[in-house]
Amino acid sequence: MKLNIRFPIRYKILLILLVVVTAVVSTITFTMANLFHSDKRSYIHDLTSLIAVHSAKEADSLLAGYHERLQVFARLMYNESLQQEQKTELLKGLFSDFDEFVAVTLYDPKSGVVAVYDVNQLIPIGLDRNTFDEYREKHPLPLDKIRSGEIYIENSTLSVKLPTLTLAIPHQGPAGNIPGVVTGTIRLDRLLSLAGRSKVFETFLLDGQGTILAHTDIKKVIDRLPVDWLPDIESLNNQQSAGTTKEYNYNGVGFVGGFSQVKFGSLLVGVQIAKNAAFLSTKALINDLLWVALGLLLISSMFGLLWAYRFTKPIQSLSQAANLVSKGNFDVQIESSSRDEVGSLATSFNHMTSELKSREKALVEANEKLVQSEKLSAFGQLSAGIAHEVKNPLTGILGYAQLSLRKLEDDTPLHKNISIIEKEAKRCKAIIENLMKFARQEQVEFMNTDLIEVAGDALAIVDHQLSINRIRVIKNFDPALPQISGNANQIQQVLINLMINAQQAMEGEPGTIAVKIRNCNDKWVEIWLKDSGPGIDKEIQDKLFEPFFTTKKAGKGTGLGLSVSYGIIKEHKGKILIHSTPGKGTTFVIVLPIAEPATEENEKQTNEAETEDNNEPVKTATIK
Ligand SMILES: Nc1ncnc2c1ncn2[C@@H]1O[C@H](COP(=O)(O)OP(=O)(O)OP(=O)(O)O)[C@@H](O)[C@H]1O
Ligand SMILES: [Mg+2]
Structure with missing residues (x-):
């Protein structure tokens, strides 16, 4: 069944306007949001990569410094020209100069394992040599790898109060051909402060085993958690470029991560930020844009309605006026001040009604004349008939009256009477002649x-x-x-x-x-x-x-x-x-x-x- 719904033009105009405005505003919003998002995305990628590279460089120079100090310890500990008391005194001095060092151990094929500890740091937190030995027993060092020249770094935190790393380097001791290994247990304070520098970005440092060495969240360091959220950690470790970025999901949250290798000890610095936080301003912008779009829609619909009303009002008046004209009222005039096609239509309409009015007047006049003419024509025919019938008897009356008069004396009463008959008959004859002239029979x-x-x-x-x-x-x-x-x-x-x-x-x-x-x-x-x-x-x-x-x-x-x-x-x-x-x-x-x-x-x-x-x-x- 066909629905007979009538939509006034003003609503059609409004609808078109709304569709156009919505399309335009949506395109602008979409394009702007897209541009902003892609711009912001590349900015976030650049920034995470830059922070990672920067942090890697800092970690690199820090570890290089530890390496040198560790060598100083080793040289002192191998020095056979010094007495034991002298060595102990000098080692104490070294521990107080290099206050981040907690312990140093030598693994020498000739003299075995020699370890020194900074007791000033260990006693207050309840640690001693045994704890270290037990830990090392559980986590043996890859001595052969280190002897072959590899620098080894691991998270060796033993106490919540003392997060540490162990740095192991080969060292040419007195053993001759087989190099020894020297390890330093170093406080993580400076690496942790490096990781905790940014509050927005999550910075972390991974050791060669993929365990967290430093992290914005210190708990992850203390628990020596392995990194399980990074995709393809192997490729990150083997990357050639200074810094690289990746996007990944972890626990349902999307991240953007920047990675850079620390040359010293094959460590990996990672800097990550949740996409939510990174694109917060994009979201806010889209929200703002949506509000602006909504406002624009509202304003344009109000404006459209007003405009459509103004535009269609003369058309409506025209329709009403045409209705009146169809009922025979030609006195209608439309007022229109617009100079567009509708205005000229109104002028033409007014012209048409006045033309119709004057034609109607002319028609009425012509009709009146026609009626008059028909009346005259009908009268003419009637007159002609009557005149024709009356003319002959009248001629007879007049003739006989004139004949009688000739035979009568002038002063007789009969002469007077017949004179009147003659006079009236003449008058009748004149009327009849006029009638015939009017009827124009001759x-x-x-x-x-x-x-x-x-x-x-x-x-x-x-x-x-x-x-x-x-x-x-x-x-x-x-x-x-x-x-x-x-x-x-x-x-x-x-x-x-x-x-x-x-x-x-x-x-x-x-x-x-x-x-x-x-x-x-x-x-x-x-x-x-x-x-x-x-x-x-x-x-x-x-x-x-x-x-x-x-x-x-x-x-x-x-x-x-x-x-x-x-x-x-x-x-x-x-x-x-x-x-x-x-x-x-x-x-x-x-x-x-x-x-x-x-x-x-x-x-x-x-x-x-x-x-x-x-x-x-x-x-x-x-x-x-
Ligand atoms: N010049 C005029 N001035 C004033 N009224 C006039 C004049 N001519 C005509 N009329 C008026 O028009 C009427 C009609 O004239 P019309 O000639 O048709 O008839 P009539 O003169 O009355 O009679 P008839 O002409 O038949 O003797 C006259 O009765 C008169 O009232
Ligand atoms: Mg007359």
Whole structure:
């Protein structure tokens, strides 16, 4: 089943940001930790190796010093020219000068074993010659090896209070060809202090048998523990380089160890440090970095959320606005201050809504006009039907009324009555004719027409009526006016309608009618008819062209004048407009297209049409 979970864009942005930040921070942390770790590792290796080499050199010179002193003891003990008391006295002096020496023993093939002891050191800690002898019996010296030139050193600690080493060297005594062996039991104090110098590093010295000779932890020396934690001790003992390092585990703890051989006596100095302690700062650094990364993540998620909110807010407003627009509300405008693509989208959206709004307004207006036009069309058809049916009986009534009048004396009451019938029948006939004109059932001829001539004729017809009503006509005709294609009679009728309306609107008051005809951008001509009448209220301006709309008393006006004029102008493919302000007169503007110049082709077609249609009108039009 598909889960329909919606993730808003802001959470997607946040997620991407977090993934990127996490990846970047992790890479930086990992790389830094790695770099630091490898740097620290090589530093630790170098340091352990350096300390080991240094300690080995110190141990070497210390043991060389012991070697020389041991030879001094041996030379004294072999000196046969001295008396025993003198020797004892001198040996006492030597023990006090070389205070680290506890005992010296000679193994001579000729005179056997001769041993001297520093009793000042042995008695206070309860040791005597027997203890030494017992120890030596248990740990015999490799005399042959020593005689062959090998220096032998061992941990010979007998008491907790007296950690010692035994140094055995070959010595050419009085025995002749077979060299003797001289051993010195020496306090370990100085070697121990060498091992205990560093608190961070564990330093130790191993004798040739792999036993601890000196160690930071003195207990390991006293117990004469063997070294069992070092890997491959053989290879360490045989190493060629001055210092070497190794990493190993002991009791589950990882160590880094540096090793160096002591040339004197084949000893091995080791310096080791637990990896935990060595890389403590690396760990601390990684910890710190992790905290910093966590902080960065937190800050970036907060920043990301804020940024995503700011970024998606206009999109959200756009979505809400689009929702409103889909419900037909085009008054929506989005405020967006951003200059990015979202900002330009908001601007385009605002542009779209205002465009939609104006188009909707235009659509409503067009629809209203269409309804009006359909109303007029329906009315026209109805009128045409009625007019057609009424016209013939009316002609009959009028004809018979006129015939009767001719046979009656003027002063008879019947003559008066039939006169009224004739007058009313004429009025009805005029209405019917107007209706038919409105419905435009008859066909009219269109030809090139001079508007100035038409206007002149119309003015001549109304001149008398205007002058008796004290109305002055002001003419302003463009002399270079192009002709229009139309019907002179119809245009004349329109002008008469408008001028009679103006005259009637002034209700006997003197006034002016200004008639201006001008050429307008070579495509249209305009006829302006401006009167000084009372003007027309805004509320009724829209209804003026409706058939039968009149403000005049019953019997005074039919309300067909303007609707017929409208029909005629429309038929001429023109427009009729009203500009009127109550109290400031009315201006009717008629705009008509000028006649197209006659081309050879047109003339040819016209001639052909005339021949074919038996002199029928060239161009006819009917209001639909
Ligand atoms: N120049 C004008 N000044 C003021 N009102 C006018 C003017 N022209 C027309 N009207 C108003 O427009 C109405 C309609 O005019 P229209 O010519 O269609 O009908 P009518 O003049 O009332 O009657 P009819 O023309 O059929 O005799 C008039 O009744 C009048 O109120
Ligand atoms: Mg009228």
